[in-house]
Amino acid sequence: MLKYHHGLLNILQQALEKKYHRAMTENCAENVVNIMTNEFPTSAAKKTYASCVFLEKEGKDYRVSENFEKMLGNREFYEILEEVVEFGIARYQMNYSKTYQDTDLVLYQKYTYEDACRLLNWERNEVPLNIGGYKYDKKTKTFPVFINYDKQEDISDTTKYEDHFLTADRLIAISKSGRSRDSEDVQNFLKAKERGIDVQLFVRKNKDDKISKEFYYLGRMTATGRSEEFVMANTDKTAVEIEWALDTPVREDIYEYIING
Numbered sequence: 001m002l003k004y005h006h007g008l009l010n011i012l013q014q015a016l017e018k019k020y021h022r023a024m025t026e027n028c029a030e031n032v033v034n035i036m037t038n039e040f041p042t043s044a045a046k047k048t049y050a051s052c053v054f055l056e057k058e059g060k061d062y063r064v065s066e067n068f069e070k071m072l073g074n075r076e077f078y079e080i081l082e083e084v085v086e087f088g089i090a091r092y093q094m095n096y097s098k099t100y101q102d103t104d105l106v107l108y109q110k111y112t113y114e115d116a117c118r119l120l121n122w123e124r125n126e127v128p129l130n131i132g133g134y135k136y137d138k139k140t141k142t143f144p145v146f147i148n149y150d151k152q153e154d155i156s157d158t159t160k161y162e163d164h165f166l167t168a169d170r171l172i173a174i175s176k177s178g179r180s181r182d183s184e185d186v187q188n189f190l191k192a193k194e195r196g197i198d199v200q201l202f203v204r205k206n207k208d209d210k211i212s213k214e215f216y217y218l219g220r221m222t223a224t225g226r227s228e229e230f231v232m233a234n235t236d237k238t239a240v241e242i243e244w245a246l247d248t249p250v251r252e253d254i255y256e257y258i259i260n261g
Contacts, residue, residue: 008055027123042127101219103119105119109217111215121142122142143189145173148206150205165250170244170245171201175241192222202217205257216254224243
């Protein structure tokens with residue numbers, strides 16, 4: 001965008017393949033456009049960044065927006081932005097270039113909810129309250145699971161899930177309350193493989209980190225087939241306990257930190 005002002009998606013696609021050996025899927029392209037046109041954020045953030053529209057449609061591709069093009073004409077602004085981009089590329093090469101399998105995520109790196117939505121190529125960001133532990137995105141067929149391993153004592157009984165590791169590659173995770181084995185989200189978990197659904201695991205020790213709110217990315221996982229419906233303690237709500245097999249056993253130091261602290 002700094003050097004080229006027209007045909008940007010096509011240029012980006014070629015650059016990704018040539019320099020980084022990364023393919024840009026249709027979902028990825030749409031995600032990039034939504035981020036650069038302020039369509040990705042939630043309503044509150046959308047207002048905050050209302051002026052951050054960097055692209056505009058041009059035929060079948062995109063060009064630099066008129067306002068952003070004017071800003072790029074300011075030499076000082078251009079040089080600052082160029083420095084930021086160079087820093088971002090260097091940071092990517094150092095910390096994020098060795099991605100896990102065919103994802104855009106790096107095993108054991110830490111990500112926020114928004115990072116996950118963006119890197120899974122969701123059309124729109126989701127606020128944590130709407131995710132509520134996990135959320136299925138129909139368009140990308142991705143199903144991230146977010147676990148707070150240590151639960152706070154003062155939370156409600158319907159959210160006091162006893163998620164826990166059995167071993168470094170086996171996990172017991174609980175569905176949302178008010179679910180049975182026949183619930184759609186539970187069925188998507190249990191039949192993920194045959195339905196082509198990509199379940200990925202994000203875990204953090206607890207909610208004590210009030211600033212970053214980041215989760216360790218622990219890769220893909222598959223339901224083993226073992227599940228049990230039960231009534232949650234002190235409630236009349238049912239939930240389903242599901243056993244998961246992680247594709248990659250959790251690295252020892254992170255595993256010990258999560259389960260023992």
